Amino acid sequence: MSFKRFFLTFTAFTMLTSVSAFAAAPIKIGALFAVTGPAAFLGEPERNTAKMVIEEINRAGGVKGRKLELVVYDTAGDATKAVQLATKLIKNDKVSAIIGPSTTGESMAVIPVVEKERIPLISCSAGSKITDPVKKWVFKTAQNDALAVGRIYEQLQKQKLTVVALLTVSDGFGASGREQLKAQAGKYGITIVSDDTYGPKDTDMTAQLTKIRGSRAQAIICWGTNPGPAVIAKNAHQLGIKTPLYMSHGVSSKKFIQLAGDAAEGIRLPSGKVLVADLLPNSDSQKKSLLEFVKDYQKHYKAEGDHFGGHAWDAVMLLKNAIERGGDSPASIREKLEKTTQFHGVGGTFTYSANDHAGLGKDAFVLVEVRNKDWVIVK
Amino acid sequence: MQLDQILQFALSGLSTGAIYALIGIGFSIIYNSTGIINFAQGEFVMLGGMLTLFFIGLLQLPLWAAIPCAVLVCTLAGMLFERLAIRPLRKPTPINLVIITIGGSIFIRGLSMLLWGKDTHSLPSFSGDEPITIANATILPQHLWILGITLVIIGANKFFFYHTISGKAMRACSYNSRAAGLVGIDVRRMVLFSFVISSAMGAMAGIIVAPLTMTSYDVGIMLGLKGFCAAIIGGMSSGIATVIGGLILGILESLGAGLISSGYKDAIAFIILLLILFIRPQGLFGKAESERV
Numbered sequence A: 001m002s003f004k005r006f007f008l009t010f011t012a013f014t015m016l017t018s019v020s021a022f023a024a025a026p027i028k029i030g031a032l033f034a035v036t037g038p039a040a041f042l043g044e045p046e047r048n049t050a051k052m053v054i055e056e057i058n059r060a061g062g063v064k065g066r067k068l069e070l071v072v073y074d075t076a077g078d079a080t081k082a083v084q085l086a087t088k089l090i091k092n093d094k095v096s097a098i099i100g101p102s103t104t105g106e107s108m109a110v111i112p113v114v115e116k117e118r119i120p121l122i123s124c125s126a127g128s129k130i131t132d133p134v135k136k137w138v139f140k141t142a143q144n145d146a147l148a149v150g151r152i153y154e155q156l157q158k159q160k161l162t163v164v165a166l167l168t169v170s171d172g173f174g175a176s177g178r179e180q181l182k183a184q185a186g187k188y189g190i191t192i193v194s195d196d197t198y199g200p201k202d203t204d205m206t207a208q209l210t211k212i213r214g215s216r217a218q219a220i221i222c223w224g225t226n227p228g229p230a231v232i233a234k235n236a237h238q239l240g241i242k243t244p245l246y247m248s249h250g251v252s253s254k255k256f257i258q259l260a261g262d263a264a265e266g267i268r269l270p271s272g273k274v275l276v277a278d279l280l281p282n283s284d285s286q287k288k289s290l291l292e293f294v295k296d297y298q299k300h301y302k303a304e305g306d307h308f309g310g311h312a313w314d315a316v317m318l319l320k321n322a323i324e325r326g327g328d329s330p331a332s333i334r335e336k337l338e339k340t341t342q343f344h345g346v347g348g349t350f351t352y353s354a355n356d357h358a359g360l361g362k363d364a365f366v367l368v369e370v371r372n373k374d375w376v377i378v379k
Numbered sequence B: 001m002q003l004d005q006i007l008q009f010a011l012s013g014l015s016t017g018a019i020y021a022l023i024g025i026g027f028s029i030i031y032n033s034t035g036i037i038n039f040a041q042g043e044f045v046m047l048g049g050m051l052t053l054f055f056i057g058l059l060q061l062p063l064w065a066a067i068p069c070a071v072l073v074c075t076l077a078g079m080l081f082e083r084l085a086i087r088p089l090r091k092p093t094p095i096n097l098v099i100i101t102i103g104g105s106i107f108i109r110g111l112s113m114l115l116w117g118k119d120t121h122s123l124p125s126f127s128g129d130e131p132i133t134i135a136n137a138t139i140l141p142q143h144l145w146i147l148g149i150t151l152v153i154i155g156a157n158k159f160f161f162y163h164t165i166s167g168k169a170m171r172a173c174s175y176n177s178r179a180a181g182l183v184g185i186d187v188r189r190m191v192l193f194s195f196v197i198s199s200a201m202g203a204m205a206g207i208i209v210a211p212l213t214m215t216s217y218d219v220g221i222m223l224g225l226k227g228f229c230a231a232i233i234g235g236m237s238s239g240i241a242t243v244i245g246g247l248i249l250g251i252l253e254s255l256g257a258g259l260i261s262s263g264y265k266d267a268i269a270f271i272i273l274l275l276i277l278f279i280r281p282q283g284l285f286g287k288a289e290s291e292r293v
Helices: A002-022 A040-059 A079-091 A104-117 A145-158 A172-188 A206-213 A228-238 A254-264 A273-279 A287-301 A307-324 A330-338 B003-034 B041-058 B063-086 B094-116 B141-163 B165-175 B177-182 B187-213 B220-233 B240-260 B262-279
Strands: A027-033 A068-074 A097-099 A121-123 A138-140 A163-169 A191-198 A219-223 A268-272 A365-371 A374-377 B132-134 B137-139
Touching: A027 A040, A027 A079, A027 A307, A040 A068, A040 A287, A040 A307, A068 A079, A079 A097, A079 A104, A097 A307, A097 A330, A104 A121, A104 A138, A104 A172, A121 A307, A145 A172, A145 A268, A145 A365, A163 A172, A163 A206, A172 A191, A172 A219, A191 A206, A191 B262, A206 A228, A206 B003, A206 B240, A206 B262, A219 A228, A228 A254, A228 B187, A268 A273, A268 A307, A273 A287, A273 A307, A273 A365, A273 A374, A287 A307, A307 A330, B003 B041, B003 B137, B003 B141, B003 B165, B003 B187, B003 B220, B003 B240, B041 B063, B041 B094, B041 B187, B041 B220, B063 B094, B063 B187, B094 B220, B141 B165, B141 B187, B141 B240, B165 B177, B165 B187, B177 B187, B187 B220, B220 B240, B220 B262, B240 B262
Parallel strands: A027 A068, A027 A097, A097 A121, A121 A138, A163 A191, A163 A219
Antiparallel strands: A268 A365, A365 A374, B132 B137
């Protein structure tokens, strides 16, 4: 009985998904997201967003009469798995382009595969090395760490703060941020007096902060993703540290304010504009895309759309535009992608070219501050 | 290096150490009455925090009411775990038991992930967030709660094991379970008891740290391992030795992070674990027993 029911559902399901095959053949798009595992906070909103956008494109009649078909696999944040699944997407599912993976480590692992098989990849992870140096088939939508670091340093320079202490998480995200923070310090005339790390699962950072308190740092820059920075905010509050605390874009969601509570007040961080979409001036060219994404996500998932989901939104929209402009095979999609100019997405305004596959400028980030449990834009 | 910095390191270390101690004692209580190292102990810590959140969030209970509910449910989970996973085993060899507890911990973690999602949550503090200054070092009221509750639990534990019939019976089982069985002690019930006590303690540990460290479905792994380290340093004793083990571990971690490098914080714990296992497998304070070496 139960087998029969299972079989019925299964057939119904396959029929539902393959019904469009009878019309003009759909364009298959593969997606690799870390929906489970440690990077699930990236992968989950990304998958949700990609599904939502593709659904909407299809409801509106597809792209040039052809539907888009999304094939999503969960990499669980594992680079080996990501490589296997990328091969599966290319060989079995015969996709024309791939969106994802969610983390830099996975993206780097997948790059040789797509380069060899000649399938365009739009990565949703932030590491600068994904598109630097430029790889022919690889693009990305997430803002480079370098841009976020630049945004913080600019502000510090403006306030004439030149001595900073770093506190970064000991994973890929933190390591990449730390590298950038150190590399760009000289350019902005900033001296790093203390360079500490903490583990992604650490529960008490007072030791590191006590050390920083004893240094002559004028600002503390912490690079990590939840929950670490929230613990740091609480610890800093406990120790009575008055030095301005800067965080990375890794915690730019309401979740951070919820976790850190009162201790979050006054903390500043660079963030994609999605966080403050409704606060942006109407003249902002991204505002339309941003509001559309936020509203849509709210409607579908009853949760606030964050900039991680935004990366997937941008990736799907960039692909859609490339297909609209005549790309249907992997090679032509890639070619049209590279010619994208002034696409106002969620993450920023994208302009790809033969020697820039990241496509964003410093204006992709705004500096925000936590005030009364909400975000305000720092002018 | 100023003195007040060292004091701050020590205070931070003490409060994390107290948690390690509480978890460590959970390990040793079960070990002593059954010979099992229960690697699911960390998951009960996680369950404590998550269940409190669940009761506050879903049932709108106030914090003081949610805590006993969470401890109760967690204790039930511990009993179920013993009944369903440990007791049915026909030939309980140590390796089987270890694998079962690891499997159990993965199961509990997975279930909580499905139930409550992957987000990190924070619990409100028991009594405000205003730091208390002690000679230029600061601690939070929550730290005092942690130290106080740990002391009370350890005291109650001591009383139970040395001054009540059930406690004495459990100790008898730990010395020699067959002999204990021969004098009429229901060994299986004592095993169940040990799971009840240690899951309740784990839950309490999870609840009192949650306001400081936040909680999510996967906090149990690391806390469990650190608690295990504490128990090993204390030579798997369910008394004061494990407490001292936990405190030593906490302070060394905090001093190591502050004075040497924060990158080696976890390494310090595990190096101590290995050293103790190599050099003094009976624990830092234990007398050598020939059969354990």
